[in-house]
Amino acid sequence: MEKIFTRKVDCEKNLRRWLLQGVIAMMFCGVAVAHGKYAQVLEKKVTLKFVDAPLEVVLHAIEQQAGIRFFYSRDRVDLDEQVSVQAEDKLLKDVFRELFGSLRIRYFIHDKESTVTLKRQKQGEETGQGVPEDRNIQLAPAAVRVTAISGVVTDAQSLQPLAGVNVVVKGTLRGTSTDADGKYTIEVDDDKDILVFSFIGFKTVEVPVGGRTIIDTSLEEDISRLSEVTVSTGYWEVDKKYSTGNISKVTSKEIENQPVNNPILALQGRVAGLNIEQVSGVPGGSFRNLQIRGQNSLRADGNDPLFVIDGVPFPSQNLSDRSAGDIYPTPLNILNPADIESIEILKDADATAIYGSLGANGVVLITTKQAKQKETVVDFNFYRGAGRVSNRIDLLSTQQYLEMRNEAFANDQVNPDMNNAPDLVRWDPTRYTDWQKELIGGTAQITNLHLSLSGGSARTRLLASGGFFKETAVFPGYFPYLKGSMNLGASHKSQNEKLELSFKSNVTLENSSLPISDLTKDALTLPPNAPAAFNEDGSLNWEGGTWNNPYASLMKDYESKNKNFLANLNLNYEILPGLTVKTNAGLNFLQNDIRESTPIASYSPVSVPLGESRLSDNSVETWIIEPQINYQKVVGKASLDLLVGSTFRETVTKGILIKATGFANDVQLNNLLAAQNIDFVWDKYSEYRYSAGYARVGFNWDEKYFVNLSGRRDGSSRFGPENRLANFGAAGISWIFSKEKFFSLVPLSFGKLRASYGTIGNDQIGDYEYLSTYRTEPASYQNSSPLTLIRPGNPAYQWERVNKFEVGLELGFINDRVKVNASYYRNRSSNQLIQYPLPGATGFSSITANLDAIVENRGFEAEVSSSNVDSRDFKWTTSFNLTIPRNELIQFPNLEGSPYATAYRIGEPLYIELLYQYLRINDEGMYTLADLNGDGIVSMPNDNQILVDKSRRYYGGMVNTLRYKGFSLEFLFQFLSQINRDYRDVFTEAPGRRSNQPTEVLNRWRNPGEITEVQKFTTGGAAYYAYDQYRLSDVIFTDASFIRLKNISLTYQFPTALVNKMSMQNFSIYVQGQNLLTFTKYEFLDPETRGSLPPIKMMTIGMNLTF
């Protein structure tokens, strides 16, 4: 108080100002009013008498008398401003009106604490309302001795500075975060204050100030970080430990460790319940059976999970039917793994019901990166590598091959001649070509480059990144697969933090020039004495039309260009405390442009050498808008979270395929004008519309008992007008029993039980299937355009439904060092929407219809993570996942009479095949199969009754991460147990015919009485048919289980001190390997890709720099 009166007073000047401000205050009705329950504080009475005192002093006096505290930003409120106030037992609100009105200061009274935040009003802003709370202001108590504390926060293990660590003064709202160098500054007003340092993935540390002004600290990584993981359903987020549903999350850290082009491939072996099979090792390869918890739908193409990238649904089906390398370019290739922040896999009813009809097969949510901190960070990542096919097999040598052929002709008592045996009569019998080496023995090169830049201010952040990826194939020649991507993301918060906006966009160009066909089959089956591929003049050698030169297909030109544009805008506005309106809007444009040409030079002389080009141009455009309202309320121990929202979505799919023929020469194949003839093979357009209203109620009591209800009413244009709308919903509950008192005796650090049940739908069928319509054919009959009926049409079909049930147990032991998450699920899919095959006599091949069949997927999933060693220098963590799935066809009315009679059996999985029963090799040296119905001939569908189950019996993966000082080693083993076809799947020709064979065939039958596994060599006739049928028998199935060292990566992070000298934040180098080892009893190329190009064994070396 004494200080105040020592100040120099200039009465006149202050009086003038006082008067002036009074006028202004009246003009603006300079009143700051609070209301409702906050008003209690304002009813307090104070007595003040100040003339021209600094505001700081006045505020302090009010604090003393009213028992409140003021918070304000020093740069917004001028504490030295001189004010005069006269009050005797005046209501605080009146004092405030007088005092702040003239100063144009707005105030806000906090709910629980008796604190008042002050804020300078903007010029011209009207007053008269409770002032918004502004959490972002650096809060410092007024009139209290303030000490600034600063310091650096580092990672205890790597000693790297940690950016973005939250630093809070315990028990206050004051907080800041560390900058890119790990530095922070914060003000405390008491030596007894405690600073709390927290950061996701690290253990929280509390440090008492104890009179210091510099406090450096280091954070230790929290090995039980799983508990801190937030998982998202796309509509709401929840701490994984509080979640009632089953959501697995894979983060960028795990994805980045793998030198793969496709982020989906990086999930292999990492997520329980997620099945991914690689089709082949061709770059840009697609997947088979990409399924979450098994096949729900009898329809082969109705089992894809829903893919959502930053809120926008993304197509998973191929855009074009034009393939290269025998694979179809999947749109999922388009994403650059380096741009992905996380991938969440939503499995059970609780997590997926909010997606209604789209969530039946689970949901894969992909979130791209967004700037994390305001400091400028430049991150550069680069790797290069090379790879080869992971396996080859032993095939017959020329001598063995010729022996086989000659023996076959002798067996058949046929003389080889030019027609039936050019390989014996015409070809050079001394020639030998190792076709595996020739055609698939090359080296694939991989290069990846990624640069990202992020930064911004406290409220506005930006991230821009660009990536380039290139992979070549193992085939002879140059067949690059290229991908370039650009991202831009921005986020902004309004000054009062009520409005939040985030925007992300991604542009990707993908360019693939692969051979038209995978040459693996040629590599295996071409006779070893096949002629030279080229003549001396460089043209293809057809050897008088006696063989199919594999280089012909390499001469065919294929170029697939994908362009993808993805943008998403998210607006969030807090309309009242706890009540937020939100709108998510997004669009996705994906275009695929394929040009395929067959040059004249590639034609065999036995065919019509007309140069041909095919052009296909397909696109999918989706826009989505999702307005939502969210309300959150905490009352005592109860916490409520309400969401209502809706979705409007439209997807337009277009496609044109043009066939141009009659090119006079090969150089003009790319110019349609040079074609004599242009055909429009198709011109497609379809429109899909989808809308939904949904709601969710999340409730928890004391963070111990959780209930989550969600429901959705869906409408989809894919159904007949009568059947467009349907309801779906789910309920989930969980109980963290480790929080109960009676459980404190049990040695558990965490224990949770959860359960969920719900119904989710599926509308993955084509558009307009309910209509029977005519299509104009691309031809002209005389002068009319022919019209043809496309489909039989069925307006009656309805949604397919899946009832999902799950119970789960989550446990943590030894301070969460060991965590177990086990689930049992049972999904029943009914009202099956299928392409019901029709007999040809109906004039159609199939019709879309509901079938009252039930498919059940049940199983057990476990995810275990443990921190085996956790010392300062050495850390070892293991995570393991296991899935034991079972698929069963529960019900199928009149299966015997249905088209599926030969495909399925009630009580068996959908993955079965019905096969002939192999008996033996008979006295004539031919395979014999069991004639089960005894009608004298072995034929379908009566004699193929042996059931072979190709289901995966169990599968999973194990990741070990070892860190020693700067080194870290991570390796992932993927394993699965299954049976599948052996080499005879690919060798379609009977041994003895004009196709090479594995050396196994040498053990063939020659004389009666011999017991062998391979029948006599043959070129045709009865033994040939016997082989054909034998390939449909049970005997060609074999154990195709394997354990694969899917991925290994070794990283060395240079010491911080050294890196800092180079003014960098991080510098690391790494070596990564993909598919390096496979342990299997399977004797053919690869148990996963079988007869296609095996997975590439890839080694890369790279570096990562962060500035």
Next chain:
Amino acid sequence: MEISIKNIRLTAALLFLAFIYQGCEEFVNVDAPAKELSPEIVFSNEGTATGAVVGLYTWLANLGYDASFQTGLSSDELLSVSTYADQLQFFENQLLANNSFVTRTWNDAYRAINHANVILENLENNSALDPDVKSQLLGETRFLRAYSYFYLVNLFGDVPIVTTSNYRISSIEPRGTVEEVYSLILDDLQVSKEYLTDEYLNVERVRVNRAAASALLARVYLYLEKWELAEAEASVLINNTSLYQLNTDLNKIVLANNTEAILQFFPFNPYVNSPDGVNFIPLFGTFTLSGTYLDDKLLNAFEEGDQRLASWVGTVSEGDQTYNYAFKYKIISSEPQTEYPTVLRLGEQYLIRSEARARQLNISGSQEDLNIIRTRAGLPATTADDAEELLLAIEQERRIELFVEGGHRWFDLKRMKRAEQVLADKPGWQSTDLLFPIPQKDLLNNPNMIQNPGY
């Protein structure tokens, strides 16, 4: 005032909520597919209704060729150098139920039948179209349905008789007997004759007219051994000399709109003249897409001096071997197309009437018709002078005149009960091979379907 502002915000939130739920149901009403037409629209307009009917022709474009190619291998006309199993199965008389060629033939025919049924259902009670147009379209549709059933019944025997577009019925339709199928064919053709006129639409002989219905009817009566009726229908064609006359030049029998042609299909694929030309004619002196050549047995069957050998058989050398191929169609591609796939021609009608007359013991009438064909081929008059000899002579003449054309040889061997005798020396031959197998897919998907014996 304070409360009202809160209320404004709440109202805003509620309005937003209302917006959320507004229009969900209407939103999912999509427009009719932009590139497709509903049957109502198609049959309310002459152009599109015609489009639906000509669609039938395009689906049947391959049926005649497929039948000649497949049965040519199964009988004694064609040999194959192909190693394609599905092709070899014909040649070796070892057809399997999943043979892709058999399935294609079956599906093409039934697709046309279903399409025809949809057209007939939509034309019945149709008042939007001009009655003359409607009559022409009905006649064509009935004819083409009969044409489809003709091939089905002759290749497969008993087949499901589908006369509705309702897939629920057709998917469980059991096989009807051969007699029942023929009675539908006869009904269709007779009705078709009534609807159609004598003139060809748009001059070209690529749309069915009344004469075409008579010509197919003549063939059907012959197969049904209704000699008198067969003779009468064939006479309609033979007597209509203002429209139909035999080509004197043997090289002209498949030229577009030649005087011998009764019905040709318009080659709707640009450049391509006929599937026969594309598939049988070797390119650049080597084998063709189909990989077939003529059996020496057929070549040896040509009489000395038969000009058809020179005109209709081509020769190609491959290494030190010489192969002969069907050369009735001489052009693979041209613009404009000059050869049309020929479905019915007058030459066959003379042979039909000759046989019908021989059966009715009208020996001289029979000889007369037969000799017209022989004379054109540069051959002397037949020496056969009783019914039995004449019938053998007619079979021989049909074998040469109609070789690798629409499946005649195979059908003749069957109906004349000569297959056993002629084909017995083929390895793998069984009498049950006379009927092709019912395609696997129909066996699986139609609970009432049964397979032909021997498969």
